[in-house]
Amino acid sequence: MNRQQLIDQIKKxxxxxxxxxxxxxxxxxxxxxxxxxxIFEFNKQLIEATHHLAVAYKxxxxxxxxYGLKGWRSLQKTIDYLNSNYPEIFTIADAKRGDIGxxxxxxxxxxxxxxNFDSITVAPYMGIDSVEPFLAFAxxxxxxxxxxxxxxxxxxxxxKDENGQTLYEKVxxxxxxWKNSDQLMYVVGATRPEFxxxxxxxxxxxxxxxxxxxxQGGSLQEVCKYGINKDIGLLVNSSRGIIYASSGxxxxxxxxxxxxELQKEMEEIIIKR
Amino acid sequence: MNRQQLIDQIKKxxxxxxxxxxxxxxxxxxxxxxxxxxIFEFNKQLIEATHHLAVAYKxxxxxxxxYGLKGWRSLQKTIDYLNSNYPEIFTIADAKRGDIGxxxxxxxxxxxxxxNFDSITVAPYMGIDSVEPFLAFAxxxxxxxxxxxxxxxxxxxxxKDENGQTLYEKVxxxxxxWKNSDQLMYVVGATRPEFxxxxxxxxxxxxxxxxxxxxQGGSLQEVCKYGINKDIGLLVNSSRGIIYASSGxxxxxxxxxxxxELQKEMEEIIIKR
Numbered sequence: 001m002n003r004q005q006l007i008d009q010i011k012k013x014x015x016x017x018x019x020x021x022x023x024x025x026x027x028x029x030x031x032x033x034x035x036x037x038x039i040f041e042f043n044k045q046l047i048e049a050t051h052h053l054a055v056a057y058k059x060x061x062x063x064x065x066x067y068g069l070k071g072w073r074s075l076q077k078t079i080d081y082l083n084s085n086y087p088e089i090f091t092i093a094d095a096k097r098g099d100i101g102x103x104x105x106x107x108x109x110x111x112x113x114x115x116n117f118d119s120i121t122v123a124p125y126m127g128i129d130s131v132e133p134f135l136a137f138a139x140x141x142x143x144x145x146x147x148x149x150x151x152x153x154x155x156x157x158x159x160k161d162e163n164g165q166t167l168y169e170k171v172x173x174x175x176x177x178w179k180n181s182d183q184l185m186y187v188v189g190a191t192r193p194e195f196x197x198x199x200x201x202x203x204x205x206x207x208x209x210x211x212x213x214x215x216q217g218g219s220l221q222e223v224c225k226y227g228i229n230k231d232i233g234l235l236v237n238s239s240r241g242i243i244y245a246s247s248g249x250x251x252x253x254x255x256x257x258x259x260x261e262l263q264k265e266m267e268e269i270i271i272k273r
Numbered sequence: 274m275n276r277q278q279l280i281d282q283i284k285k286x287x288x289x290x291x292x293x294x295x296x297x298x299x300x301x302x303x304x305x306x307x308x309x310x311x312i313f314e315f316n317k318q319l320i321e322a323t324h325h326l327a328v329a330y331k332x333x334x335x336x337x338x339x340y341g342l343k344g345w346r347s348l349q350k351t352i353d354y355l356n357s358n359y360p361e362i363f364t365i366a367d368a369k370r371g372d373i374g375x376x377x378x379x380x381x382x383x384x385x386x387x388x389n390f391d392s393i394t395v396a397p398y399m400g401i402d403s404v405e406p407f408l409a410f411a412x413x414x415x416x417x418x419x420x421x422x423x424x425x426x427x428x429x430x431x432x433k434d435e436n437g438q439t440l441y442e443k444v445x446x447x448x449x450x451w452k453n454s455d456q457l458m459y460v461v462g463a464t465r466p467e468f469x470x471x472x473x474x475x476x477x478x479x480x481x482x483x484x485x486x487x488x489q490g491g492s493l494q495e496v497c498k499y500g501i502n503k504d505i506g507l508l509v510n511s512s513r514g515i516i517y518a519s520s521g522x523x524x525x526x527x528x529x530x531x532x533x534e535l536q537k538e539m540e541e542i543i544i545k546r
Contacts, residue, residue, distance in 0.1 A: 022376070062372055066379040068387055069345055076341070096372055098396060099335055100423040103295070106339040114341055123371060123396045125418055127425020145398055150373040152400020155447055156440065161432050167440065174428055 001090055001118045002139050003182075006207070007231045009055045009088050014267040016232050017259060018056035018092065018209065020239025021046070021078065022063045027244055029251045039067070039074035042251075044081055046243055049252035051086050053259040056235050058092040058209075079115050090235070091118045092209065096145065098123040104133035112140045119143055121187060121209070124171045128178055135180035141207075142184055146171055146199070149189025149212030168195075172202040185209055188227070190218025190236065196226035207233050213262075214241030220262070224269050232270065238262060274363055274391045275412050276455075279480070280504045282328045282361050287540040289505050290532060291329035291365065291482065293512025294319070294351065295336045300517055302524045312340070312347035315524075317354055319516055322525035324359050326532040329508050331365040331482075352388050363508070364391045365482065369418065371396040377406035385413045392416055394460060394482070397444045401451055408453035414480075415457055419444050419472070422462025422485030441468075445475040458482055461500070463491025463509065469499035480506050486535075487514030493535070497542050505543065511535060 010016050021043050025033070028042045035041040047057065059078060064071035082091055097107045097120060104122075111120045112134075119141035122131055134142040147157055147168040157168040165173070175184055188199055190212035199208070208227055212218035213236055220236060227234050238258075246254035283289050294316050298306070301315045308314040320330065332351060337344035355364055370380045370393060377395075384393045385407075392414035395404055407415040420430050420441040430441040438446070448457055461472055463485035472481070481500055485491035486509055493509060500507050511531075519527035 060372070060376055062370075062376045062379040062383075066383045066387075068349070068383070069342055072342055072345060096370070096396070096399075097335070099333070099367075099369055100421070100425075103333055103335045106335040110335075110339045110341070114339075123369070123398050125396050125398045125429060126369075126421050126423060127428030127430075129423050129425040131425070148373070148399050150399060150402050152373075152402040152404070155400030156398060156443065157400070159432075159434050159440065159443060161434060167429065167432065170429060170432060 005088070006055070006090050009090070010232050013052065013055055013263070014270055015053055015055055015263045016234050016236055016266055017054045017262050018058050018235045018237040019046070019050060019054045019242055019259065020094070020211070020237050021057055021059040021243065022239045023059075023074075023243070024063060025067070027247070029247050029249060031249055037074055037077065039064070039071065040077045040081070043074075043078045045252040046255050047082065047086070049256040050242070050259045051089065053256070053263040054089070056090040056092055057082060058094050058237055060094040076115060079117060083116055092143065093117040093120040096121050096123050098126050098130045100126065101129045101133055104130050108134045108137055112137045119185065121145065124175065131175065132179055135178065135183050140183065143209050144171065144175055144184055144186050146186040147188045147192055147195055149191040149216055149218065153189060169198070169202060172199065176203065187211065189216075190220070190223045191216055193219060193222035193225070196223060200226055200229065204229060205231075205233070207235060209235045209237065211237045214238045220265055220269075228269070228273060236262075236266070278361070279328070279363050282363070283505050286325065286328055286536070287543050288326055288328055288536045289507050289509055289539055290327045290535050291331050291508045291510040292319070292323055292327045292515055292532065293367070293484070293510050294330055294332040294516065295512045296332075296347075296516070297336060298340070300520065302520050302522060304522055310347055310350065312337070312344065313350040313354070316347075316351045318525040319528050320355065320359070322529040323515070323532040324362065326529070326536040327362070329363040329365055330355060331367050331510055333367040349388060352390060356389055365416065366390040366393040369394050369396050371399050371403045373399065374402045374406055377403050381407045381410055385410045392458065394418065397448065404448065405452055408451060408456050413456065416482050417444065417448055417457055417459050419459040420461045420465050420468055422464040422489055422491065426462060442471070442475060445472065449476065460484065463493070463496045464489055466492065466495035466498070469496060473499055473502065477502060478504070478506070480508060482508045482510065484510045487511045493538055493542075501542070501546060509535075509539070
């Protein structure tokens with residue numbers, strides 16, 4: 001998928017909602033456990049119920065890896081299902097990968113080619129030659145961790161250098177100069193709304209993937225105040241708040257209600273802009 | 274495995290060699306491709322030929338993930354084979370994972386419990402709550418990226434803060450105070466020998482996993498000069514230089530020769546110390 005197709009989808013659906021498919025067998029409705037592949041069944045029903053409200057789905061690969069081969073099979077079936085039925089939807093492998101050159105190329109092939117995700121999240125610690133191999137794939141996006149929503153995000157990411165520049169700013173600034181940097185997006189946590197204004201000074205045009213709205217306490221209004229740009233430029237993610245809205249047989253219906261609430265709020269923000 | 278068992282093994286074998294099992298189907302001897310699982314067959318023969326010379330094996334998970342479900346199966350078979358036949362050997366999942374709390378726990382369970390690796394490499398960018406979940410597992414080790422051997426390692430890792438402390442130093446210093454930090458090890462590239470003296474000032478006792486000897490140009494002598502401590506405290510990795518020493522039917526024999534060269538050099542260093 002290219003950038004314009006993503007923007008078109010956002011405008012059409014009046015939504016920049018991303019739904020995190022972080023599937024935990026201990027949390028999904030009990031009646032699904034009798035299915036041959038409960039994880040896929042859960043995802044399929046969620047996607048059926050919400051695909052008109054969301055522009056992106058983001059499975060966190062850790063949840064699938066935790067179930068070994070069976071989990072990888074569920075992930076593959078989920079991405080195949082999305083690509084076959086809703087090719088306009090932007091798919092994100094939340095894998096937080098990153099390794100030296102030829103190894104990153106392996107990861108890129110696995111997620112971009114074999115599994116056919118549109119994008120993957122990548123950690124920046126190892127620098128240019130750990131990220132550029134991902135950027136070499138046309139119409140695929142690399143979503144670099146910049147300022148994460150968790151408590152430990154502040155351990156290193158806001159360290160200031162001699163010139164007062166923080167690490168996350170340096171990551172934004174430096175990566176802008178890498179080859180094919182127009183295929184970069186950045187992870188910025190919704191729990192850090194005070195940083196968005198500054199981030200938009202460094203990367204005015206790039207899309208930001210924003211986790212942390214909902215369960216983690218981030219505010220959609222606060223994020224949009226400074227985060228939104230002329231193309232919207234945001235993918236705001238909610239996981240638990242939507243997919244575990246109910247643990248009963250009505251889970252997909254309740255997920256739809258929660259997604260609709262967020263979509264309506266986004267529609268208002270888009271219109272008012 | 275606990276720390277003392279690793280040290281005992283090093284003393285017994287007079288070796289601190291780690292062999293990187295970065296298996297690429299394009300590079301392995303052609304005659305193996307007729308086997309039902311060529312990757313596992315390659316690993317098995319390499320392990321058979323070198324297990325008396327090496328104290329650790331380190332499959333880089335990217336190489337296995339690149340082959341999808343089949344690759345994960347080969348990885349599982351490889352770790353099962355090591356655990357069944359050579360339980361004294363230290364196993365490292367070179368996965369460079371790292372995510373927020375409950376997600377890191379998922380990764381830890383997958384690698385420590387389901388696959389039964391002794392250790393995993395983890396990226397520090399997301400801070401304390403992305404790493405401590407790994408440290409919660411007894412007799413399992415978390416190997417934190419500190420100063421990596423690749424070119425891009427210098428993009429962010431040696432950034433200096435207002436007090437002149439670099440990012441990698443801050444990672445070492447900060448992580449020492451995390452819960453169960455005695456179960457930490459650190460990745461320090463052999464291509465940066467000038468940094469070892471300083472690193473040992475911050476983490477005198479921790480084990481360092483040192484990639485970059487051989488194909489990447491690092492020197493074993495230089496690394497040991499300042500890196501070695503009273504328990505040896507080093508696991509020096511070679512991947513390509515050993516496992517692809519020959520592309521013929523004699524690949525395991527040639528791998529053994531290369532491993533023996535390094536082991537002999539290590540033995541001399543251990544004796545002279």
